[in-house]
Amino acid sequence: MGEGQLAQRKSEVAREGARPLLSVRGLGIRFKTTQGIWQATRRIDFDIAPGERVGIVGESGCGKTITGLSILRLLPGNFAGLDGKILFDGVDLASCSARQMRAIRGKRIAMIFQEPMSALDPVFTVGHQIAETLRVHSNVGEEEARARTLEMLRRVGIASPERRIDDYPHQLSGGMRQRVMIAASLICGPQLLIADEPTTALDVTVQAQILELLRDISETSKTALMLITHDLGVVAETCTRMITMYAGEVIEDATVDEALVRPLHPYTSGLLRSLPHLSPRHGRLPSIPGRVPSITEMPAGCRFRARCAHAAKGCEAEQKLQDAGGGRKVRCWRFAELNLPGALHPPDTSASARVARQ
Numbered sequence: 080m081g082e083g084q085l086a087q088r089k090s091e092v093a094r095e096g097a098r099p100l101l102s103v104r105g106l107g108i109r110f111k112t113t114q115g116i117w118q119a120t121r122r123i124d125f126d127i128a129p130g131e132r133v134g135i136v137g138e139s140g141c142g143k144t145i146t147g148l149s150i151l152r153l154l155p156g157n158f159a160g161l162d163g164k165i166l167f168d169g170v171d172l173a174s175c176s177a178r179q180m181r182a183i184r185g186k187r188i189a190m191i192f193q194e195p196m197s198a199l200d201p202v203f204t205v206g207h208q209i210a211e212t213l214r215v216h217s218n219v220g221e222e223e224a225r226a227r228t229l230e231m232l233r234r235v236g237i238a239s240p241e242r243r244i245d246d247y248p249h250q251l252s253g254g255m256r257q258r259v260m261i262a263a264s265l266i267c268g269p270q271l272l273i274a275d276e277p278t279t280a281l282d283v284t285v286q287a288q289i290l291e292l293l294r295d296i297s298e299t300s301k302t303a304l305m306l307i308t309h310d311l312g313v314v315a316e317t318c319t320r321m322i323t324m325y326a327g328e329v330i331e332d333a334t335v336d337e338a339l340v341r342p343l344h345p346y347t348s349g350l351l352r353s354l355p356h357l358s359p360r361h362g363r364l365p366s367i368p369g370r371v372p373s374i375t376e377m378p379a380g381c382r383f384r385a386r387c388a389h390a391a392k393g394c395e396a397e398q399k400l401q402d403a404g405g406g407r408k409v410r411c412w413r414f415a416e417l418n419l420p421g422a423l424h425p426p427d428t429s430a431s432a433r434v435a436r437q
């Protein structure tokens with residue numbers, strides 16, 4: 080059994096034995112717009128086990144970001160309501176008070192974003208900002224907060240942290256700022272880290288280092304990772320499980336190895352085939368025709384059917400996220416008969432492949 084398969088198996092065993100850390104059930108998110116109230120996601124179901132690394136993938140507009148933000152209840156101002164449950168360690172985040180949420184946010188669940196500059200305050204030193212998170216959530220004095228901040232900066236790979244701790248965000252490179260954000264998010268030892276496109280804004284050579292850091296941290300501190308990305312290569316490198324979203328719904332949930340080799344949903348298969356480094360090296364790359372429908376124009380029945388080469392009459396009916404055996408789930412009634420192609424080559428994680436993916 081290879082290293083990847085071993086990690087995968089460990090993750091499966093952990094999931095089988097443990098109560099999920101996060102259990103999202105029937106999550107629906109509504110927004111108010113000038114044209115009325117619209118449902119942006121619906122019927123979202125998934126679990127994340129303690130210490131598990133799960134990638135959430137899908138094209139732009141599929142609902143990945145708002146699903147992540149809803150867990151922390153950080154939805155934008157025109158948010159108009161939630162359906163369903165977001166059970167975190169047994170507590171329903173969808174219905175807990177603002178006070179309870181403040182105690183969880185940053186301490187037990189942390190989030191890092193694509194652009195660290197917008198999350199870091201330019202007028203405070205990075206050390207101050209990391210230590211502040213710690214002081215807000217635990218009763219530690221200034222000296223201890225500084226010592227723990229230094230230790231955390233070292234842990235996330237900042238060279239000479241004694242010098243860097245008093246730097247302002249603009250004095251650091253993009254990669255260092257993202258490391259600082261990771262340090263700030265981990266300082267309280269969260270059980271779940273939500274990372275939304277954490278490497279997209281970074282130089283290609285720095286991306287791999289940050290992904291490796293996230294993987295290492297998750298492994299050593301048993302922090303569960305929910306990694307939101309449009310890049311299946313990033314998920315293949317970092318995660319053990321992959322949840323594919325399409326038009327506000329979860330359409331497939333499988334281990335990364337299974338999904339890459341034998342996707343069950345035509346959309347997952349299409350995503351895999353349209354990636355340069357996961358597809359045949361010669362000939363034109365197949366792409367998925369059309370685009371993700373906007374929240375105001377969601378079709379009835381299977382939401383992917385207008386773009387699907389395998390659409391049939393039965394696709395006009397609403398599709399359930401059904402058990403596909405072996406812990407896999409898929410929202411396609413035809414999954415057993417389709418025998419869809421997966422990625423033909425193992426993911427190329429080199430910097431040049433990353434450039435090709437962008």
Ligand SMILES: Nc1ncnc2c1ncn2[C@@H]1O[C@H](COP(=O)(O)OP(=O)(O)OP(=O)(O)O)[C@@H](O)[C@H]1O
Nearest residue numbers: 110119138139140141142143144145146155373374
């Ligand atoms: N504040 C909002 N008001 C109305 N609609 C919104 C709002 N925020 C997001 N949406 C819609 O919800 C859907 C999901 O958006 P979301 O940003 O979660 O997608 P995504 O998969 O993360 O895409 P991206 O990778 O581009 O961020 C989209 O159709 C989007 O237009």
